[in-house]
Amino acid sequence: MPGDRSVSDVGEFGLIERISRIVGPTQAIVGIGDDVAVLNAAGPEYQLATADMLVDGVHFHMGSVDAFELGRRSIAVNLSDVAAAGGLPTFALTSIALPPDTPLAFVERLYTGMKNEASRFGVEIVGGNITGTPGPLCIDIAMLGRVPKSEVVLRSGAEIGDVLVVTGVLGGAAAKRLQSERARLLSGIEPSSHASKLIVPDARVHAGRTFAESHFAHAMIDISDGLAGDLGHLARSSGVGAVIREESIPISIGARQAAPELGVTPLDLALFGGEDYELLVAMPEASLEPCRRALGPIPAYEVGTVLAEDQGILLELTGGKRTMLRQGAWEHF
């Protein structure tokens, strides 16, 4: 019976689709279902707003995580969403549900990490909410930002013939996460016996602003679900297809080294691993060189080309053979 189905039966993206239908269309330039809401406002700028929730036992393990790093990460993933629209992050609201026995020192280090990461980008923590919970610690951060209306970059602007560019090497975050999970399993059931390293992405705020200011980028997204999944999001939003070339994908050294013991290929880690939080950008080929100059030390790797929608989303293997690119992405159920 449909009425008996649970959220795990439809999955994260199925649920988002249903919620989008309930919430309905809005006046927002970009609304629910995207990583960041783009909101019309009086004046020359759009307002940006995004939120991200982290739960103990799902996104981190309290027994083994460094609270300072957790605080930094919880801010950084939101910075990345604002960066992907070409925006400047401004303010954060931090909500947290705390088990009553949470050490005070943990909470203080958590907020110190949040403050530290926010300050790096001039973001101010201006509010939020604290509550108790009988369950796991849960952090939800809402971040605001702004972007000149003439500069905003959405997922949806990619054009046929555009080159696809990523701002850094991929697969490293997934390799670290899998290694950490593996070590937790091998060391027994007590997570605290193993100090897992939480990955704090270096949010590409400066790169995002550079793409936006220069008007080079037609479309942009941050790679949180993996290159394959986020390319899929960008392509579907833009009504295009795409091809990614295996030999051009910049795979991190960490992913290459860790892949054998993890029983996966480095390419799998880069395509499907997620959490790299690099930007994926579609832009005219002629813009690539001026864009690289503007980016300075930040890399811009050309990984593929935008195709017509009916060509689908493809992976060109070394040697030239093209296959459909599997649309895997991490789900949280």
Place this chain on the structure above:
Amino acid sequence: MPGDRSVSDVGEFGLIERISRIVGPTQAIVGIGDDVAVLNAAGPEYQLATADMLVDGVHFHMGSVDAFELGRRSIAVNLSDVAAAGGLPTFALTSIALPPDTPLAFVERLYTGMKNEASRFGVEIVGGNITGTPGPLCIDIAMLGRVPKSEVVLRSGAEIGDVLVVTGVLGGAAAKRLQSERARLLSGIEPSSHASKLIVPDARVHAGRTFAESHFAHAMIDISDGLAGDLGHLARSSGVGAVIREESIPISIGARQAAPELGVTPLDLALFGGEDYELLVAMPEASLEPCRRALGPIPAYEVGTVLAEDQGILLELTGGKRTMLRQGAWEHF
């Protein structure tokens, strides 16, 4: 040892104080520790931002709650925070952590309730986040709003001699909550056997805007912690004292009727019960009549007077005797 203390040792307000110190001062007109952040922006308006988290087992009981009402309430409590600054709510981000076995129908009703309540006030749900959780369902809503800079009303503007006004009867929400808790206890350990009625406050957005536009209000706060607690917040922020007159406090009929069986006085429910979400306003006495005309059908009960800080926060009992007003408020630990 201080390092061994847990969050329950310092409580909600102790924790907020510590976090405020870590987060430090900001450029915000009003930042962390208040119910709503007032943010400077280009143009004639301030931006408002607030967030509120609701956790199953703390703020509601999933087994007995109507998901539609829960959705409405989760939006309404945030509307109230925006209203208390005299603001107009605009956009909401809804984050939710869902146990995998959450019925799909529950989530759909929840969002339908959110959408319903948001639409009543022209608020659009433009984003948020969905994740799984091994623990209880957890909802965090961030709400944005705006207010003309010349009209914003803070907690901190009360002046000696101001009258204190509330926009509705008090104690009813607490009476309902206590009755519901009592029935849950009496019916045994299975909460789902008892259909508890969740209280959906009628956020005073129109009243808040009326006070703001008219420039009548010197200070304003919504009564979520109870009249005593929120008067304390307003008085401390304003650097004043206050007296509340017992005979003037508008107590709801529900609170009067329920008090005997709950073993409390109606006055206790009104002063300490909380969750009424009426506005408490400090304004010049001469403004009271024009204010009442502007409010139309919304009541404005005069409950007390602002005093000098060194007089403290007092309750004037029927008969004229004055006592210190206990600063009780609901804590969530």
